[in-house]
Structures are given as structure tokens and as C-alpha cells.
Amino acid sequence: MIVDLVVENGRIHTGDPETPIVDALAVLGGRVVASGADVEALQARDRVDARGHAVLPGFNDAHAHSVWFGMTLLETDLTAVQSLDDVYRTIGDRARDGGPDDWIIASGFNPVLLRGAVPDRDVLDRVSGGRPVWIKHASGHSCQLNGEGLRRTAVGDHLHQEIDGGRIVLDATGRPTGVLEERAMAFVQDVLLPYRLDTIERALDLATAQYAREGLTSVTDAGVAGGWIGHAPGELAAYQNALEQGVLRTRMQVMPVIDALSALPGHADEPARLGLGAGVRTGWGDDRLQLGPVKVFTDGSILGRTASMSDHYEGCPDNHGYLQEDEESLRRRVLDAYAASWSLALHAVGDAALDVALDIIEEAIARHGRRGVPNRVEHGTVVRPDQVARLAELGVACVVQPNFIPAFGEGMRRAIGDGRSTWSHRARSLLDAGLPVALSSDRPVAPGAPLGGIQAFVERLTEEGLPYAPAERLTVEEAVRAATEGSSRVTGQQDGKGRLVPGQLADMVFLAEHPADVAVHDIHAIPVLATAVGGVFTHRQGGI
Structure with a gap:
């Protein structure tokens, strides 16, 4: 067999517990086809010497805003x-x-x-x-x-x-x-608004070039085409144009905002449905560009004190934040989208908003069953212990942003107080409850480099160097899995990526050192030597 690429002389971390590290792998048609000793007899059109460096599955940011x-x-x-x-x-x-x-x-x-x-x-x-x-x-x-x-x-x-x-x-x-x-x-x-499509395409060019330099091979854009977060009704077309022009350097899962959906006429005995034209919904696309869940805002932000809380903000006895929409209207629209086979991604920052989000998701599942692409809640900045158990019961991932902690942890603590900060940006308790934990950044709200996010998962130190809910810390190995396999599970793509094993996509990041082999405070500074998507390099330096 002649393969497209052989990577050899590396410390290749596969994500497979039976063969966690191999020294070589082979790529054909964008996927890993062999590893370890099985590579020795293969001829290759191209060979890359990893020079003893660490090779990991490509990093995956499960919640960013690329445009x-x-x-x-x-x-x-x-x-x-x-x-x-x-x-x-x-x-x-x-x-x-x-x-x-x-x-x-x-x-x-x-x-x-x-x-x-x-x-x-x-x-x-x-x-x-x-x-x-x-x-x-x-x-x-x-x-x-x-x-x-x-x-x-x-x-x-x-x-x-x-x-x-x-x-x-x-x-x-x-x-x-x-x-x-x-x-x-x-x-x-x-x-x-709206912005011109060619302006959006230029933005995607610049954004994904930066992603490639940081080792990102997959990103979920959490909200396009409508609402206050969209840039143009035709934002999905700009994504497709960028892909065709060769400037979309990462695999993209794109979440349309629920405001971009409209009623889909049907028969009297069918449930009301909300969708995009022709009825396309979650899962439409391929492994380069795919529609993800529908994004729904239930509340605002902790930093702006607009997130909906069951108790008031510190020093503001009359302020509990607020929902962005009447609860009954929100419920009806989300259920109609779910009836049209959209998976759900409900932005819920405050614990009161999370109660509302989980009530709606529970009703949606009872009516129409679970989805192949998992339902999820975004941020979960304050998640009470009883809500952790409920997330696990419903199989709903809580997509948190560890990089918020070093960026503005003390600002969050001032808003919610010491007590609620222990329930904030959870990770360990989610894993212990059997839920997947994904790496996500919410970039550009906060810095988005994945190595920095991995470090933040492990350290949980604020901008002032103080511990923030230290009981929620992950080990380095767990944080790396969150950035690779965890994000693929949360996005419903674990069958195709997240590990470097035969059959999975050959998405790789070449690092000067594995994060477990350096001091924790130095993880963010590990040089990214190369990034490859489907075995094709999107970034390359340092002699790789």
C-alpha cells in the first residue's frame, strides 16, 4: 500500500488506552490507517520526521466565535x-x-x-x-x-x-x-449590519490562520446568522465560500442562532417546527463544515450582571439579572426547533437560567427523545450541586471556559461572592458525574489559545494569582483529553476525531513538549511546531 503521509520518529499520543504512545502513524485519504509497527512496511508519498517531539490529536475548541x-x-x-x-x-x-x-x-x-x-x-x-x-x-x-x-x-x-x-x-x-x-x-x-460576505470571509481567513498557529484543528462557532451575535443572514454562505477558497483552515461546526430559524409549514397532525430553508438541521454537512445545535440565549453575563441568578449579585440586593426572553415564549420556540430535529445549545450563565434551560431540555427529550449530537448548555458559570446531578441525568454537557479564570476570575468572584464561586466553571464535578468535559474558550470574550486553556483547567488561578474553586481542578492528562476527545464527544463527533487511531481523521498538533512533561505554569508557552488537518499541514515551523 502507498499512503499519503507517514509521520515517524515521534512520541505520538493516540488517545487509545491500549497503545497510548506510538512512534509512527500513516495517513491515507485524510484518515489514520496504521500506527506503530504496522507502518514499517508502507510506502509513502510524503514522510515527516517528528524529531522526537510530542504529537497529539488536534485541539478542538467546542465554543468560540470565529467570525x-x-x-x-x-x-x-x-x-x-x-x-x-x-x-x-x-x-x-x-x-x-x-x-x-x-x-x-x-x-x-x-x-x-x-x-x-x-x-x-x-x-x-x-x-x-x-x-x-x-x-x-x-x-x-x-x-x-x-x-x-x-x-x-x-x-x-x-x-x-x-x-x-x-x-x-x-x-x-x-x-x-x-x-x-x-x-x-x-x-x-x-x-x-449586515456585514458584506467578503468581509466575513476575510475575518474567517484571519481567525483560522491564528487557530492553525495554536494547534486548533476543529472549532465550533457558537452563534451565527441572527440575533445580536450574528453578522449577516448569509453568514453560513460566507463559511461555505471560505471553505471553497481554501482559507477555512479548521474543521467547523456552526451553530445558527434560533432567531435565524423560521416556521416550517407542515400538516395538522405534525408538531410545530422551526428550521432553516428546506428543513436542514443539526448534522447537515460533512467533516469540514457541519451544522451543529441551534444556539439559544436564555440570559446574559456574570461580568455585566445580566445573567439570571436565583440569588442577588454581591452588593446589589435588587439585581438578580434577567432572562433575555419571556420564559413561555422561549420554551415554545425551543421546543419547536427541537421538533424539527435540531439539537440544543442553551446559553445559561446564571443558575436560575440553568433551571429554565434544563426544564426545557427535559420536556424536549420527553416529547421527541435524545439527539445524536448531544444537547448542551453553554457556560454554566454558576451550577449548583443539584444541577450537576440533573445535567448527568439528562445527559446534557455543560460547556465551560477555563480561560475565564485567569482572564477575569476576580471580577466574577466580586459579582457572585466566595460561596457561589465554588460552584463556578466546574470541571472535576462534571467528570465525576460521568459527563464529558470539553475545552472551549468563548473567544474573543477571553484569550483562546488551547494550551492556555489546558493550563487553566489544571491551575485554576485568577488574574491575581489566587485559587478559584480549586476542588474543580483537572489533572494535565484530563485537561488534554478535554481539548481533544472531550470536545469531540460534546460536539457529537467522537466516532471521527479526537484520537489518533486507525479510522479517525488525521488531525494532529506537533508540540515541542507534552503538557505533562513541563511545569504546569509553563504549559501555555509550549511551542506549537506544526498543525495538520486530515494530514495536510495548516501550520509548520521548527523543522517539522
Whole structure:
């Protein structure tokens, strides 16, 4: 047999407990066909010397925002600002480019790192030279406009109107500060969206190039084509275009937002259904580009204090957060999507929202059974002990983001207190309950490099170096499995990837060292020497 590729002289970690490490593997047609001694007699069109380095199954981020991340690489970057003066200086510098009517769009601003401080709309007017400014907060659950930006939108017509699932923030005098929360962000999106498809394709090009440099071979984009998180109704077409153009460097599972679904006419004896045109649903596609579950927002964020909690936020006795939609309306829409064979991915950050999400999932399963692509909840920032047991009973994965802890763990702790932080971003208790744990980043809300996420799973140290729910720590080996096999299980793709064994996809990351062979605090700094998707290199350096 002549194979496409042989990787030899490596420490290849297969994920197979019977043969956990082999020195060689062979690839044909994008899949592993042989490993270890079975490779010796094979001829190959290409051979790669791994030079004794570690080779792992490719990393898989089970919850990121690829278009959004790529757009941040095109927009004014506020991720590194350390003060409001830094914000004003950056916006002022950007104001020198473009015409007087052009919007200045900035992203990555995190008020939590500035102890909740947000820019002054009037100062933004001055430094922008009167141009409209749209600052996207890193959480994605709020944004900031300057005075000119407010004037260009319909915000002023709705100051005293209750907004379902959102809020226009006013100061003590009743004047809008420029901050829009949750669904109130639609006021600016109605003016500036949709983005052009070629712009979205460029964003995917930039995003997946970065993914490849970090060892990522699979990513789930958790919300496209609608709602406050979508960039254009045709976002799925942009994904397909990027794949055809050869700039989609990672395998992608894409979650449409439930707002992008519409009623599917049927017969009187059939249940009501929500779907995409022609009835396509979860699982449609192939191993390069596939539709995942439908993404549904139930609440907001801990950092913005908009997540729905059973108890109030620290120091805010009247604030329990809120749901983004009337509970009955939410239930009806989700059940109609499930009836059309969509698996569910319900964003539920607060424990009160998680109760609602689990009630809906339980009813959906009772009516229509379980799904091949598992139902899941996203984030689960606060998960009570009784909810861990309920997740296990329903077979619902809780997709957590360990990198939130080193990014803004103390900001979360200040919002929910010491007691509830012990129930936050769980990992160990989920594994012990028999649930899969996946690596995910929520990038660009937080840094997304998978080696950093693996380190965070093990260390659980905040930005101030303090332990955060240390009882939830994983071992290095468990964290690596979360980044590979765990993510493949959560996305319903464990039969095709997550391990380097015959029959599975030849998705690989070549590392200078295995994470278990370095000090835990150095895991994030391990050089990524090469990345391959189906045996084809998407990133290569260091002599590999």
C-alpha cells in the first residue's frame, strides 16, 4: 500500500488506552490507517520526521466565535488598554483615518479590568472628532456608543420604553450613558449590519490562520446568522465560500442562532417546527463544515450582571439579572426547533437560567427523545450541586471556559461572592458525574489559545494569582483529553476525531513538549511546531 503521509520518529499520543504512545502513524485519504509497527512496511508519498517531539490529536475548541474573533482583527483593538485615557487615545488615533461620516468600530474593551469604568460619551465625541463610535465590550453582552453614535440610532426614541431582554443605561439625570445591554444592542446593529460576505470571509481567513498557529484543528462557532451575535443572514454562505477558497483552515461546526430559524409549514397532525430553508438541521454537512445545535440565549453575563441568578449579585440586593426572553415564549420556540430535529445549545450563565434551560431540555427529550449530537448548555458559570446531578441525568454537557479564570476570575468572584464561586466553571464535578468535559474558550470574550486553556483547567488561578474553586481542578492528562476527545464527544463527533487511531481523521498538533512533561505554569508557552488537518499541514515551523 502507498499512503499519503507517514509521520515517524515521534512520541505520538493516540488517545487509545491500549497503545497510548506510538512512534509512527500513516495517513491515507485524510484518515489514520496504521500506527506503530504496522507502518514499517508502507510506502509513502510524503514522510515527516517528528524529531522526537510530542504529537497529539488536534485541539478542538467546542465554543468560540470565529467570525466575531476575525472581525476583532479587522477593527480597532482595545484589548490591551489599562485606563480610560488609553481608550480615548486609541479612539483618537483611529479618528485620523477615514471620512467624517465613517463609524469608528472598536472591540475587545473589558470594563471589568478597569473595575467597571466605562468611557464618557462626551469625551468620546471630542476625541473622535465628531465621528460616531461603537465600542464592543469583550463579553459581547453590552456595547458603548458616543453621543454621535446615539444620534445615528433610534436609542433616543426608546429611553423610557421597557426593552424585553435588554436595557438602555441612563445616568442619574435620565440621560443615556451610551451603554446598551443585551438586546438593546439591536439599535446600533440595525444601522450597521449586515456585514458584506467578503468581509466575513476575510475575518474567517484571519481567525483560522491564528487557530492553525495554536494547534486548533476543529472549532465550533457558537452563534451565527441572527440575533445580536450574528453578522449577516448569509453568514453560513460566507463559511461555505471560505471553505471553497481554501482559507477555512479548521474543521467547523456552526451553530445558527434560533432567531435565524423560521416556521416550517407542515400538516395538522405534525408538531410545530422551526428550521432553516428546506428543513436542514443539526448534522447537515460533512467533516469540514457541519451544522451543529441551534444556539439559544436564555440570559446574559456574570461580568455585566445580566445573567439570571436565583440569588442577588454581591452588593446589589435588587439585581438578580434577567432572562433575555419571556420564559413561555422561549420554551415554545425551543421546543419547536427541537421538533424539527435540531439539537440544543442553551446559553445559561446564571443558575436560575440553568433551571429554565434544563426544564426545557427535559420536556424536549420527553416529547421527541435524545439527539445524536448531544444537547448542551453553554457556560454554566454558576451550577449548583443539584444541577450537576440533573445535567448527568439528562445527559446534557455543560460547556465551560477555563480561560475565564485567569482572564477575569476576580471580577466574577466580586459579582457572585466566595460561596457561589465554588460552584463556578466546574470541571472535576462534571467528570465525576460521568459527563464529558470539553475545552472551549468563548473567544474573543477571553484569550483562546488551547494550551492556555489546558493550563487553566489544571491551575485554576485568577488574574491575581489566587485559587478559584480549586476542588474543580483537572489533572494535565484530563485537561488534554478535554481539548481533544472531550470536545469531540460534546460536539457529537467522537466516532471521527479526537484520537489518533486507525479510522479517525488525521488531525494532529506537533508540540515541542507534552503538557505533562513541563511545569504546569509553563504549559501555555509550549511551542506549537506544526498543525495538520486530515494530514495536510495548516501550520509548520521548527523543522517539522
